[in-house]
Amino acid sequence: xxxxxxxxxxxxxxxxxxxxxxxxxxxxxxxxxxxxxxxxxxxxxxxxxxxxxxxxxxxxxxxxxxxxxxxxxxxxxxxxxxxxxxxxxxxxxxxxxxxxxxxxxxxxxxxxxxxxxxxxxxxxxxxxxxxxxxxxxxxxxxxxxxxxxxxxxxxxxxxxxxxxxxxxxxxxxxxxxxxxxxxxxxxxxxxxxxxxxxxxxxxxxxxxxxxxxxxxxxxxxxxxxxxxxxxxxxxxxxxxxxxxxxxxxxxxxxxxxxxxxxxxxxxxxxxxxxxxxxxxxxxxxxxxxxxxxxxxxxxxxxxxxxxxxxxxxxxxxxxxxxxxxxxxxxxxxxxxxxxxxxxxxxxxxxxxxxxxxxxxxxxxxxxxxxxxxxxxxxxxxxxxxxxxxxxxxxxxxxxxxxxxxxxxxxxxxxxxxxxxxxxxxxxxxxxxxxxxxxxxxxxxxxxxxxxxxxxxxxxxxxxxxxxxxxxxxxxxxxxx
Ligand code: MV4
Numbered sequence: 001x002x003x004x005x006x007x008x009x010x011x012x013x014x015x016x017x018x019x020x021x022x023x024x025x026x027x028x029x030x031x032x033x034x035x036x037x038x039x040x041x042x043x044x045x046x047x048x049x050x051x052x053x054x055x056x057x058x059x060x061x062x063x064x065x066x067x068x069x070x071x072x073x074x075x076x077x078x079x080x081x082x083x084x085x086x087x088x089x090x091x092x093x094x095x096x097x098x099x100x101x102x103x104x105x106x107x108x109x110x111x112x113x114x115x116x117x118x119x120x121x122x123x124x125x126x127x128x129x130x131x132x133x134x135x136x137x138x139x140x141x142x143x144x145x146x147x148x149x150x151x152x153x154x155x156x157x158x159x160x161x162x163x164x165x166x167x168x169x170x171x172x173x174x175x176x177x178x179x180x181x182x183x184x185x186x187x188x189x190x191x192x193x194x195x196x197x198x199x200x201x202x203x204x205x206x207x208x209x210x211x212x213x214x215x216x217x218x219x220x221x222x223x224x225x226x227x228x229x230x231x232x233x234x235x236x237x238x239x240x241x242x243x244x245x246x247x248x249x250x251x252x253x254x255x256x257x258x259x260x261x262x263x264x265x266x267x268x269x270x271x272x273x274x275x276x277x278x279x280x281x282x283x284x285x286x287x288x289x290x291x292x293x294x295x296x297x298x299x300x301x302x303x304x305x306x307x308x309x310x311x312x313x314x315x316x317x318x319x320x321x322x323x324x325x326x327x328x329x330x331x332x333x334x335x336x337x338x339x340x341x342x343x344x345x346x347x348x349x350x351x352x353x354x355x356x357x358x359x360x361x362x363x364x365x366x367x368x369x370x371x372x373x374x375x376x377x378x379x380x381x382x383x384x385x386x387x388x389x390x391x392x393x394x395x396x397x398x399x400x401x402x403x404x405x406x407x408x409x410x411x412x413x414x415x416x417x418x419x420x421x422x423x424x425x426x427x428x429x430x431x432x433x434x435x436x437x438x439x440x441x442x443x444x445x446x447x448x449x450x451x452x453x454x455x456x457x458x459x460x461x462x463x464x465x466x467x468x469x470x471x472x473x474x475x476x477x478x479x480x
Contacts, residue, residue: 001025001075001100001316006044007065008080010370011386012294013040016078019308028072030065032058034378039370046072053380059083062090066097076100076315078308082382085291086113102315104214104290108265112288116159116197118265122285125260130276130284132199138184140177143198147176150200156180158187159195162287164234166190169201202284204436205276207231208243209289210258211299213307214267215314221324222255223299223307226272230424232347232440237417238424239295239335241302244395244433245281254283261288270296270311294337294387297368301333301391332395334402334425340383342415344446349383352376355413360405364391364398377414385416395433399425419449 004020005028006013017027017040029044034053041047048068051058062084069077077094079085079102088106095101103109111117119134131150136159137143147154147170156179158166166187168179180196188194211223227243228236242251258273265288272293274286296307305322314320341347357373369386377383388405392398406422427443429435 001312003028003072003074003076004102004312005030005065005069005072005074005077006040006080007059007077007084008082009035009038009040009059009381010384011368012080012292012370014043014370015368016080016308017043019306020078020312023309023312025312028069028074030059030068032380034380038375039372048072053378055083055380059381062087062093066093066099069094069099070097074099076102076312078102078311079291081291081294086289088113100315102269102311104268104271105266108267109290111265112290114159115157115161115287116195118287122261122264125264127257127260127285128283130199130202130286133197135197136195137180137197138194140180143180144173144176146198147173150198153201153203155199155201156183156196157199158183158191158193159197160187160191160193166196202276202278204438205229205278206243206245206436207274208246208254208277208283209272209274209293210254211293211296211307212258212262212267212271212273213310213314213320214262214269214271215320216268216317217319219320219323220259220262220267221320221322221327222258223303223305223327224329225251225254226295226298228295229435229437230430230439231437232444235347236295237337237339237420237440238430239298240395240398241298241333242329245277250281250283257283257285261285269314270307294384295335297366297387297389298333298335301366301389302329302331303327304330331391331393332398333389333391334395334398336388336402336406336421336424337384337417338386338388338409338411338421339417340377340385340414341417343417343420344415344450347417349379350415351379352414354385354411356410357413358408358410359386360388360408362401362405362408364401365389365405366391385411388421399431419453420444422452423449 003026006016020027027044029041029047030050031041032053084090088109091101092106111121153171156168168183170176170179183196184194206229208225210225214220225243226239226241228239230238261273270292272289275283277283340350342350353376359367366389367386371385390398390401392401402425406418424430
C-alpha cells in the first residue's frame, strides 16, 4: 500500500493522513471548492477538487472519488466518518475497482445498517438485547399484544433509523396506535423504509460502547469501552475512557459480547458496538457502527494504540499485531467536541470567521484539529472544529487538565461549545460519575454559563480598571 486517498475533510482527514505518513504511505486529499485552502488539503501530498460546496456535489460523490483514485494510482481509500463511511455500495464499488476499502466488507456494513438485520445476525450468539421484537411490525392489534407482554413504557424504533431519529416512547396503550402510525410515516419519509419495531423502554440508560478491531484471519479484539452518555439530542459532546462505573467483570463481559457481535457479521477493521446500561448495570446490545468513530482517540490514549495504523494493517491483509492479553487500560482520557455552535442560543450553528484560533498545548493534551486562524467556517458541513482530548493518570487529573486546556483554547469570531464543556467538567454529577443520557436535559440551562461569562467579564473589567489606575499613576508627569 503506497498511496491512500482520504475521502473526507477536516480533522479526521488530517488524523488519517498523519498516520499514513508515519507509515511511509503517500496521501491524497479530495476537496470541494469552499475547502480549497483547508488544512487537510495543504497537509496531503496530492489534492484534487471534486466539486461544489454542497456535500452531494462533492464529498458524497462516490463514483467520482473512485475515478480520481484510479487516475492517481491510489491503492486504498479511507472514508473517515460521516459522508460515505457507512455506505455499503461505495465500499463494494471500491473493491470492484481493485482498490482496498479501509473498513469492513460491504456485507457487514449492510447488515449493521439495518437494526433488524443486526438483531437477526447476532441472535444466535447469546448477546443480551432489550426485551422486544426482532421483526418489523405494522399490525396494530399484534403491536398491542406485544406491548402488553413487554410492559409499558415501550419504545418504537425505525429499523433504518440512526441517531435517535424516528424513535417514539409510548407510555400507555391508548397512545400506541397513533404513535405507531406516526413512527411508520416518519421512517418512510426519512429513510425510505417504514419498518419499525418495538422494545422495552430503558428509562435512564448510560450509553457505553466497545471499540473492536478485526483482521482477515479470524482474530477479533476489543479495546475496552467509551462512555458517551453526555450528549444533547443524540449529539455526543463529551466522551471518556474508561467509563467511571464499569467493574473489571462487567467490562470483560461487555467486551466479549462486542467481539461476538463482530464475529457474527464477519467483521473486518475498526468498529464500535453500542450498548445501553440500565440502573442495575444490565447491558443490552443496541447497534454496531461500522466506521472509525469521532471519539476513537480516548481509546487510543488508554490502550497506547494507533487505531488508524491498525486499520491500515488489517486492510493490507496483515494479522493484528496485538492480542487481547496484550491490552490493558492505562490512565484516563476525556474528549470534548468543539463545535462552532452557540450554547446560549440552543446550540445553533455559529457562522463566521475564526478571527483568533489558538490551540492549547502541553503534556497530556491532544487536539485533533481541522481548522486554522483566519478561516471561515463553511456552512455546508458538520460544524465540529476540533476535538480537545486530555489524558491523565486518574480521571480527576484528566478533568483538571481539561479545565486548564479549555481555559487556554482561544477562539474568537464564533461561539463554541467550550463554555459548555467547562460546565460539564465542573458539574458534580459528572465529577462523581453518577450520570446518564439525561445529563444535559436534566442539568443544563444557558443561564448557568451566561452568569459564568458575566462573572468573568466583570473580573476582566476590574483587572483592566486596576491596570488603568496603575498606568495613570506612573504616566502622570507633574505639571510645573
Ligand atoms: C433506547 C433507549 C431506551 N430504551 N432503546 C438512541 C439512539 C439509538 N442509537 C438508540 N437510542 C436509545 N435507545 C431502548 N430500548 C434510549 C436511547 C437513547 C440514547 C441512547 C444512547 C445515547 C443517548 C440516548 C439518548 C436518548 C435515548
